[in-house]
Amino acid sequence: PAMVQIVTVKSKPYGDQKPGTSGLRKRVTVFQSNAHYTENFIQSILDTVPPGERQEATLVVGGDGRFYMRDAIHLIVRIAAANGVSRAGGAGLSSMELPFGKAASYRPGVEAGPRRTGGGRSSVSCPAPEGITDKIFQISKKIEEYAICPDLQVDLSTIGKQQFDLENKFKPFTVEIVDSVEAYANMLRNIFDFHALKELLSGKNQLKIRIDAMHGVVGPYVKKILCEELGAPANSAVNCTPLEDFGGHHPDPNLTYAADLVQTMKTGEYDFGAAFDGDGDRNMILGKHGFFVNPSDSVAVIAANIFSIPYFQQTGVRGFARSMPTSGALDRVAQATKIALYETPTGWKFFGNLMDANKLSLCGEESFGTGSDHIREKDGLWAVLAWLSILATRKQSVEDIMKDHWQKYGRNFFTRYDYEEVDADAANKMMKDLEAVMFDRSFVGKQLSCGDKVYTVEKADNFEYNDPVDGSVSKNQGLRLIFSDGSRIIFRLSGTGSAGATVRLYIDSYEKDPQKINEDPQVMLAPLISIALKLSQLHERTGRTGPTVIT
Numbered sequence: 001p002a003m004v005q006i007v008t009v010k011s012k013p014y015g016d017q018k019p020g021t022s023g024l025r026k027r028v029t030v031f032q033s034n035a036h037y038t039e040n041f042i043q044s045i046l047d048t049v050p051p052g053e054r055q056e057a058t059l060v061v062g063g064d065g066r067f068y069m070r071d072a073i074h075l076i077v078r079i080a081a082a083n084g085v086s087r088a089g090g091a092g093l094s095s096m097e098l099p100f101g102k103a104a105s106y107r108p109g110v111e112a113g114p115r116r117t118g119g120g121r122s123s124v125s126c127p128a129p130e131g132i133t134d135k136i137f138q139i140s141k142k143i144e145e146y147a148i149c150p151d152l153q154v155d156l157s158t159i160g161k162q163q164f165d166l167e168n169k170f171k172p173f174t175v176e177i178v179d180s181v182e183a184y185a186n187m188l189r190n191i192f193d194f195h196a197l198k199e200l201l202s203g204k205n206q207l208k209i210r211i212d213a214m215h216g217v218v219g220p221y222v223k224k225i226l227c228e229e230l231g232a233p234a235n236s237a238v239n240c241t242p243l244e245d246f247g248g249h250h251p252d253p254n255l256t257y258a259a260d261l262v263q264t265m266k267t268g269e270y271d272f273g274a275a276f277d278g279d280g281d282r283n284m285i286l287g288k289h290g291f292f293v294n295p296s297d298s299v300a301v302i303a304a305n306i307f308s309i310p311y312f313q314q315t316g317v318r319g320f321a322r323s324m325p326t327s328g329a330l331d332r333v334a335q336a337t338k339i340a341l342y343e344t345p346t347g348w349k350f351f352g353n354l355m356d357a358n359k360l361s362l363c364g365e366e367s368f369g370t371g372s373d374h375i376r377e378k379d380g381l382w383a384v385l386a387w388l389s390i391l392a393t394r395k396q397s398v399e400d401i402m403k404d405h406w407q408k409y410g411r412n413f414f415t416r417y418d419y420e421e422v423d424a425d426a427a428n429k430m431m432k433d434l435e436a437v438m439f440d441r442s443f444v445g446k447q448l449s450c451g452d453k454v455y456t457v458e459k460a461d462n463f464e465y466n467d468p469v470d471g472s473v474s475k476n477q478g479l480r481l482i483f484s485d486g487s488r489i490i491f492r493l494s495g496t497g498s499a500g501a502t503v504r505l506y507i508d509s510y511e512k513d514p515q516k517i518n519e520d521p522q523v524m525l526a527p528l529i530s531i532a533l534k535l536s537q538l539h540e541r542t543g544r545t546g547p548t549v550i551t
Contacts, residue, residue, distance in 0.1 A: 003167045004149050006082045011036040017044065017140035019133045021349040028068045036146070038072060042079045043146035044139040048132060051084060055171070058087040062180065064279030065217040065242035070156065077154050081166060081173040082147035089176045090156065129349060130472075181224050184381075188225065191311040191374055192385050193392075200392040202231030207391060209236045210270040211384070212261040214251040215243040218280030221381055251277050253284035253368050253380070254551060255292060266290040272391065272398060276380040282368040283380035285387055287398025296327035296414050296508075299364025301405050302386050303333040308393040309386055311374065312361060318373070321351055321363040324463050324477060325490050325506045327412035330364065336409065345465050345477040346492075352376040357469040366416060366506070366551070403518065410512035413524040417507075417547035419538070421500035430503070430541040431493050434479060435462065437535065448535070450527035456484040481535075486510040489532045503542065505532055 014037060017024055024041055031038045049057060059080050063069040077088050152164060154175050163172045188194075200207050209232055213219035219240030226232045239247065250257045253275035265273040265286045273286035285293040293301075303320050306312045321342035322330045334341035342360065344350035348369070354360035355373040364370040369378035370386075387398070394401055419427075437443065438460040446457045463477040478492040490506040507528045511517055516524070533539060539546070 002165075004081070004152050004164050004173075005167055006147055006149055006169075008145050008147050009036065009039070010145050011040055011143060013141050013143045014040060015141060017041050018137045019128070021128055021130075021133065021347050031068065031072070038075055039079060039146045039148065040140060040143050041136075042076055043083070044136045044143055046080065046083045046085070047139045047143075048135045054084040055086050057085050058089055059085050061088060061090040063217075065244065066246065066278055067244045069244075073156060074154065075148075077175060078149045078152045079146060081149045081152055081164065084169070085173075086171060087174045087176065089178055129353075181220050184221060185225050185229065187374065188382070188385060191309065191382070192389055193310050194230065196392045197385065197388055198230045200388060201226070201236075202233075207272055207388075208270045209388075210261065210264055210273045211237045212258060212273070212275040213237065213240045213242075213280075214249065214253070214258065214275055214277065215239050215241060215246040216251045216276055216278035216280055217242045218276045218381060221280065222276075225381065226384075246278060253277050253282050255284075256549070258284060262286065262290050272388070274380075274384045274387075277368070280380045281371075281378040283370060283383045284368055285383070285398070287402070289399075291399045291402070293398065293402060294327070294366075294414055295364060295368045295370065296322070296329050296366050296412060297402065297405070298383065298387070299326075299362065299370050300329035300333050300409070301390065301401060302364075302370065302383070303330055303337075303339075303362055304405060304409070305390040305393065305401075306362060308389045311372075315361065315373075317361045318358055319354065319360045321354060321360050323347075323350075323365040323367075324465075324480070325416070325492065325504070326364060326366040327414040327508045328486055328488065328510065329409070329412040329414075332409040332412075342468070343465075345463070345474045348377060350465070350467065350474075353467055353469045359468070366414065406517040407514060410510060411517040413507075413509040413511060413521045415507050415521070415525050415529075416551040417505040417529075418549040418551070419503040419505075419542055419544055420548040422503055422542040422544065424501040426541055426543070427493055427501040427503050430536060430538065431479065431491065434491060434536050438479060438481065448531045450530045453527035455487060455528070455531065458482050458484045481532075487528060489528060489535075491532075491536060503538065505536075505538065505547075507532060 014034065017040065046054070059076070061073055061076055063073060073090065080088050149166065154162060156177060159177050159179050162175045164175070165172050201209065209226070211222050211226060213222050219242055222237045223240050227234055227237055252258070255262055258275040261273055261275050264270065266289055268289050271288050275284045276282065285298055287293065299322065306317055317339055319340040319342060320330055320334050321344055323346045324343050325346065331341055340359065342354055346365065351360060351363045351371070355376060360373060362372050365378070370383040371378040372382065374382065390401065391398070396404070443460050444457050448455050448457065459480070459482040461480050462475070463480050465474040465477060467473070478490050481489040487510045488508040490508070492504045494502050494504065507525050509525050509528045511524060
């Protein structure tokens with residue numbers, strides 16, 4: 001083939017390319033309509049790797065199949081080649097981003113697409129430590145040019161190696177498209193008992209399951225692993241074709257956006273249901289008749305039944321962790337089993353640190369993320385196989401397993417209220433005033449009541465996390481009100497951008513009276529919600545009559 005030309009393109013820096021732990025989150029239009037915006041960011045990532053190390057580097061690229069991803073992958077490959085990276089490996093385009101360990105110095109995966117807010121977000125993603133994300137941001141603010149091979153044409157749909165000769169380079173540039181579904185299935189075979197799962201899904205007393213991939217990239221994995229390999233009937237899996245616009249739906253695995261699955265489960269035809277988000281890392285679990293498993297409860301049940309999963313029989317259990325706003329259900333299991341529990345700020349990188357230091361085996365967040373130390377990201381399909389393993393071992397329904405769990409450990413009734421796009425100044429002032437009330441010396445020991453429910457304040461603080469691994473400190477992670485019975489109220493303020501701020505209120509009401517654990521969550525949560533709204537004056541301060549979203 002002809003020599004591929006390397007071109008240097010003059011550019012100007014943008015001041016807003018500050019990535020979070022999982023990448024640069026912007027609407028797709030930002031990437032599309034600003035000259036060299038995407039190219040600048042890719043070049044800035046590559047510039048964090050010294051030129052000498054790039055020759056040895058393999059760059060792993062994955063994505064969740066949504067709008068603009070294909071364009072971004074072509075740009076990543078062309079810029080990587082021009083910067084002297086020797087190999088790029090990518091998942092075939094039917095697949096989700098797969099963490100292949102430390103293959104790449106930094107792993108850009110690309111997520112973009114029309115979102116509920118109109119437009120969409122795009123990110124080059126992998127849980128990256130702040131040291132790296134800050135370095136990228138600093139480089140992006142000074143960038144003057146990027147290198148690219150504009151004529152490099154890669155076929156993203158064909159598994160196998162493609163080689164390109166670049167001008168003035170001794171070694172050819174290799175692109176390898178891999179079957180990440182096969183790689184991932186191999187990993188799961190070493191974690192779960194596939195024989196037991198196959199018997200559960202296709203044996204004589206088969207469990208009937210309904211899995212909704214919501215047109216995200218987890219579809220091909222579901223088909224291959226649950227249907228082909230574990231024998232679930234083909235009609236067990238729906239919406240398994242990845243679509244750039246997710247079929248016009250919002251791929252969020254919750255009761256609102258996965259309403260079709262909820263309705264189907266309510267018919268009683270299926271024993272177990274699950275849905276995933278666009279890139280397959282978040283999950284929702286349902287039992288027969290649409291019985292909803294709260295994500296905070298889900299991780300607690302997996303913890304309580306962890307040896308149903310062969311992987312943990314081999315590794316042992318090193319520790320449990322949850323994000324601070326997640327309910328305390330996991331804490332009860334940790335106390336009972338005398339296993340260390342870590343409470344971290346929101347963000348998977350905090351879990352990753354603990355895993356890398358061999359301190360953590362299982363973790364979860366209230367926002368439908370569950371995972372273990374098999375990879376450094378939440379993993380929806382792993383969570384489904386974990387639940388199926390528990391069902392296979394206990395031979396009980398999802399609802400009975402959950403109810404037994406509450407009998408033994410008590411129940412954490414949980415809800416989250418999101419107030420989106422509220423006035424940033426009003427929200428900031430509300431948080432400041434709330435802090436003043438909470439940090440008053442007389443507040444601890446105070447009794448807050450609603451009807452006949454009385455809660456005694458045991459602790460009030462602004463959550464701060466001291467990372468036991470690297471000693472880093474994360475301050476101002478949210479206002480916490482902890483009561484003597486273990487119940488909690490949490491307030492978090494996020495994003496004070498042009499569209500306004502988001503106030504999140506989390507209510508975690510603990511009940512250990514066996515007579516009350518099966519009550520309606522709305523009834524059980526009402527007193528604490530009322531106390532929280534009264535204490536914070538949230539509605540008065542934000543001019544809202546209620547939340548934008550309830551989870």
